[in-house]
Amino acid sequence: YLSxxxxxxxxxxxxxxxxxxxxxxLGNTPLFEHLLAFGDIRAKHDEIYLSAFPEEVxxxxxxxxxxxxxxxxxxxxxxxxFDPEMRQKDETGERIVAINASGTFRSTYLRQLREILxxxxxxxxxxxLAAAEAPTKEEAQELVENVLKKCKSKKLDPSxxxxxxxxxxxxxxxxxxxxxxxxxxxPKSTAASAAVDAVLAESIxxxxxxxxxxxxxxxxxxxxxxxxxQSAALSGSLRTLWRTVCERTDEIFCVAEKLKPKxxxxxxxxxxxxxxxxxxxxxxDEAEIESRMSLILGDxxxxxxIHEKAMDDYRHRFIFDAKYRRDLPEACVTDxxxxxxxxxxxxxxxxxxxxxxxxxxxxxxxxSATLRPVRIKNKFADLDPTHFRNVLVNxxxxxxxxxxxxxxxxxxxxxxxxxxxxxxxxxxxxxxVLRYNNECHAxxxxxxxxxxxxxTYQQExxxxxxxxxxxxxxxxxxxxxxxxxxxxxxxxxxxxATLPSDLMTLYSTAISCVISQHFCADSARxxxxxxx
Numbered sequence: 001y002l003s004x005x006x007x008x009x010x011x012x013x014x015x016x017x018x019x020x021x022x023x024x025x026l027g028n029t030p031l032f033e034h035l036l037a038f039g040d041i042r043a044k045h046d047e048i049y050l051s052a053f054p055e056e057v058x059x060x061x062x063x064x065x066x067x068x069x070x071x072x073x074x075x076x077x078x079x080x081x082f083d084p085e086m087r088q089k090d091e092t093g094e095r096i097v098a099i100n101a102s103g104t105f106r107s108t109y110l111r112q113l114r115e116i117l118x119x120x121x122x123x124x125x126x127x128x129l130a131a132a133e134a135p136t137k138e139e140a141q142e143l144v145e146n147v148l149k150k151c152k153s154k155k156l157d158p159s160x161x162x163x164x165x166x167x168x169x170x171x172x173x174x175x176x177x178x179x180x181x182x183x184x185x186x187p188k189s190t191a192a193s194a195a196v197d198a199v200l201a202e203s204i205x206x207x208x209x210x211x212x213x214x215x216x217x218x219x220x221x222x223x224x225x226x227x228x229x230q231s232a233a234l235s236g237s238l239r240t241l242w243r244t245v246c247e248r249t250d251e252i253f254c255v256a257e258k259l260k261p262k263x264x265x266x267x268x269x270x271x272x273x274x275x276x277x278x279x280x281x282x283x284x285d286e287a288e289i290e291s292r293m294s295l296i297l298g299d300x301x302x303x304x305x306i307h308e309k310a311m312d313d314y315r316h317r318f319i320f321d322a323k324y325r326r327d328l329p330e331a332c333v334t335d336x337x338x339x340x341x342x343x344x345x346x347x348x349x350x351x352x353x354x355x356x357x358x359x360x361x362x363x364x365x366x367x368s369a370t371l372r373p374v375r376i377k378n379k380f381a382d383l384d385p386t387h388f389r390n391v392l393v394n395x396x397x398x399x400x401x402x403x404x405x406x407x408x409x410x411x412x413x414x415x416x417x418x419x420x421x422x423x424x425x426x427x428x429x430x431x432x433v434l435r436y437n438n439e440c441h442a443x444x445x446x447x448x449x450x451x452x453x454x455x456t457y458q459q460e461x462x463x464x465x466x467x468x469x470x471x472x473x474x475x476x477x478x479x480x481x482x483x484x485x486x487x488x489x490x491x492x493x494x495x496x497a498t499l500p501s502d503l504m505t506l507y508s509t510a511i512s513c514v515i516s517q518h519f520c521a522d523s524a525r526x527x528x529x530x531x532x
Contacts (some may be wrong), residue, residue, distance in 0.1 A: 001383055010478070010479045010480070011477070012160075012477040012478065013477050013478070013479055013482065015040065015340055017037070017069050017241060017341055018036055018476050018477070018482065019036065020302050021072075021125075021482060021486065021489075022486065023421075024488055025486045025489075026243075026486065026490060029489070030141065030448070031448075031489070032476075032489075034050070034448045034449065035444045035469075035472055035473065035476060037440075037445050038385060038386060038445055038469055039473045039474050039476060039477070040120055040440075041386050041387070041440050041442050042386060042387040042473065043387070044440070045386065045387035045388055045389065046387055048432050048436055049342075049380075049389055049433065050311055051388075051432065052430045052432045052433060053276070053346045053348055053397060053430075054190065054406050054456055058346050058347065058350060059380075061350045062349065062353065062378075062380045063378065063379075063380045063381040063389075064378035065350065065353045065354050065357055066353075066377075066381070067243070068358075068466055069356055069373045069374075069375065069376045070373075071373055071374075071375050072086060072373070072374035072394075072396075073086045073087070073114050073374060073375060073394075074282055074505075078273075078316055082317050082318070082412075083097045084096075084327075085316060085375070086501065087318075087331040087332055087335070088255065088330075088331045088332075088334075088422070088423055089255070089421055090251050090255065091251075091254055091255055091258070091418070092418055092419065093418045093419050093420055093421060096327065096328070096331050096515070097245050097251040097255075097330070097331050098251060098328060099248055099406070100246075100250040100251055100490075101247055105246055105250045105379075106250060106286060107250050107253030107254045107257060108252075108253075108302075109253045109257065109300055110246050110249070110250055110303065113163065113164070113167060114242075114246065116148070116156065116163070116164035117167065117168050117171075117242060117298070119239060120151065121147055121148060121164075122146075122153060122235060122239050122242060123235040123239075124147045124150075124151070124171065125144055125147050125168060125235070125236025125296050126233075126234035126236070126238050127234075127235065127332060128147060129143065129176075129234050129238075130142050130233075133177075133522070135176075135305050137169060137173055138169075140168075140169040140172040141166060141169035142165075142175055143169070143172070144164065144165045144168035144169050144172065145164075145165035145169075146224075147160060148164050148165060148168075148282075149161070149465055150249070151193075160254065162205055165231070167302050167304055168235055168279075170302065170304040170305060170308070171238060171241060171242055171245070171304050172238070174239055174241065174304060174307075174308055175234075175238060176527070177239050179237075179239075179267065184319060191336050196384075197340050207480055211379055219306065219487070223265040231333070235467070242306070242343065245303050245304055245306075245307045246303060248307055248310075248328055248330050249303045249306050249307060249330055249497040251495045252306065252330060252333070252336055253266050253300065253303070253332075253336075254472060255420060255421075255422055255519065256300055256336045256337050256422060257300075258398055258420060259337070259397060259420055259422040260300070260337050261299070262364055262367070262369060262397075263339070263369075263397050263422070263424055264295075264297050264359075264486055265362075265364050265365065266362045266364060266369050266371060267295055267341075268295065268427070269362055269364075270352070270355060270356075270371070271293055271295055271352070272289075272347055273355060274288065274293065274351045274352040274355060275292060275293060275348060276351075276503065278324050287350075287529075289370070291303070291344065292343065292344055292345050292348055292532060293341060293342070293343045293344070293345075293348055293352070294341070294342045295339065295340075295341055296338075296339065296340045296341075296342070297338075297339045298338040299414055300336060300338065300441050301333070301336045301337075301338065305332060306330055306333050306336060309334060310328070310329035310330040310332055311329060311335050311396070313332075314329040314330075314332035314333070315329045317329065317332055327411065333423075334374075334423035334424075334425060335423075335424070335425035336422075336423075337392070337422060337424045337425070337459060338424070338425045338426075338427070339424070339425070339426050339427070340426075340427045340428050340429065341427070341428050342431050342434055343428070343429070343430055343431065344430075344431045344432075346430065349428060349430055353393075353428055353429060354427075356371070356373055356376075356393045356395070356426060357373050357376060358373070358392075358420065359371065359372045359373070364399070366401060366402060367400055367401045367402055368399075368400050369395075369397065369398060369399045370398045371395050371396075371424075372395060372396045372398070373394075373395055374394045374395060374396055374423070376391065376392070376393050376394075377391070377392040377393075378391050379391065379392070384426075384444045385446070385465060385466050385469035385470055385473070386394040386437075386444060386445075388437045389430070389433055390427055390429045390430075390433070390434075390480055391426060391427070391428040391429075392425065392426075392427055392428075393425070393426045393427075393428065394423065394424075395423070395424050395425070395426065396421060396422075396424075397421065397422045397423075397424050398419055398420070398422055399418065399419070399420045399422075400419050401417045401420075403518060404421070416524070449468070449469060453468070454504075467501045467502075468500075469473045471500065471501050471502060471503075472485070472500070475500075475506065481503075481506065484507065484510035485506065485510070487511055487513050487514060488500070488506075488509050488513050490513075491514075491516065494511065516531045
């Protein structure tokens with residue numbers, strides 16, 4: 001065929017050429033702006049990675065150290081079943097955390113937060129929420145903050161005001177999302193999830209308003225009686241949901257509050273080990289330590305987010321026993337206590353990662369502790385769509401008060417002190433990589449696509465999102481493939497329910513769009529053409 005054809009390979013499109021092609025066909029479109037930004041961010045992250053890890057041996061070390069750690073949440077290396085023992089236990093260390101239905105909350109965190117978000121505040125927030133039109137997270141936070149400021153009984157310092165506004169806003173957004181899903185109708189559920197579905201409904205009062213009905217009957221809602229009814233319904237739903245969240249997280253916070261200081265003490269010791277100070281008895285001042293490795297211990301994960309994550313990610317892992325209030329999905333949340341370690345030295349980062357991939361033992365003040373790796377997600381090896389590289393380590397922290405084997409009190413009948421356990425999370429990051437990721441606002445672009453695709457893919461959202469974005473980022477550099485993608489958006493608009501995630505879907509969807517556009521209203525001829 002070479003004698004009869006001219007074969008030409010089209011060079012990949014530059015960013016400027018991509019911009020020009022898109023603007024000519026579609027004008028300015030947010031979807032493509034976010035998509036092209038992904039390509040730029042990925043390329044820059046790759047460049048920074050090579051700069052931070054210039055030696056191949058260093059890159060190989062950071063990309064492979066995790067391989068010795070199997071997923072400890074599973075029953076075995078070749079099993080998909082989850083180990084029921086690998087869940088958060090209570091202060092006795094003998095049973096899995098359960099619902100606290102006593103009405104009296106023991107954790108300091110929840111007691112303080114419930115004083116801020118009391119029933120009067122939630123009632124006022126419900127009234128404001130009923131008047132708001134589909135508020136964003138930022139608008140909801142401003143709404144709650146204004147309510148807290150106006151409550152004369154509240155004498156809150158700035159940190160309390162900020163905490164109350166953030167948690168209150170998350171509570172509002174969670175309630176509105178559940179009401180939206182309820183208005184869409186119940187999804188198909190398996191027998192295993194039926195009990196958990198009932199718990200979801202339990203957290204919203206039957207009088208909760210239908211958001212779609214609210215919009216459709218906006219003129220009626222303006223009347224005093226309708227507004228008061230709607231406000232009361234939302235306030236009641238907020239109070240019920242808040243009580244549910246607190247009951248399901250109180251025992252978790254009791255353990256987390258006790259072990260967080262001990263976990264920080266263990267990490268400080270591990271940090272010195274990674275820097276070589278402990279082994280060589282080297283004295284390092286705090287400024288030198290911080291310049292090479294900074295340790296940031298985050299606030300406790302808030303109660304609303306724990307509940308939301310449990311219902312989104314873990315509600316089907318074990319069957320919730322509603323009768324005995326056991327097997328809470330919240331017991332599967334493993335990052336209530338989190339820490340971030342940021343290194344300026346690639347060798348130190350590798351050293352710390354290797355230590356966290358094996359069990360570590362610590363002699364602490366008033367006790368001893370171990371850190372055992374349970375699961376490692378290494379994004380230096382398994383890249384996400386933005387190529388933001390970091391390591392996320394889930395560990396089981398075990399603390400024995402007074403030293404292993406010591407008894408509480410004295411005498412022959414003294415009981416052994418309980419071994420407290422807490423699942424924790426440590427993120428390992430390189431300073432250069434982290435600084436650029438914060439500057440480029442990569443998460444904003446990621447959230448745009450999450451919002452666009454969440455109703456389509458639901459449970460498989462993160463997995464499908466990675467596939468779609470990686471595929472589309474490659475498509476935009478290829479002239480023919482980009483042309484087909486532009487045809488799809490020109491015909492269907494940029495508010496697609498689904499996006500092509502593979503080459504076959506791209507071709508078939510583009511052909512369908514061209515044929516439907518050509519035959520316009522003649523659906524019969526369009527169907528025949530598609531069949532041919």
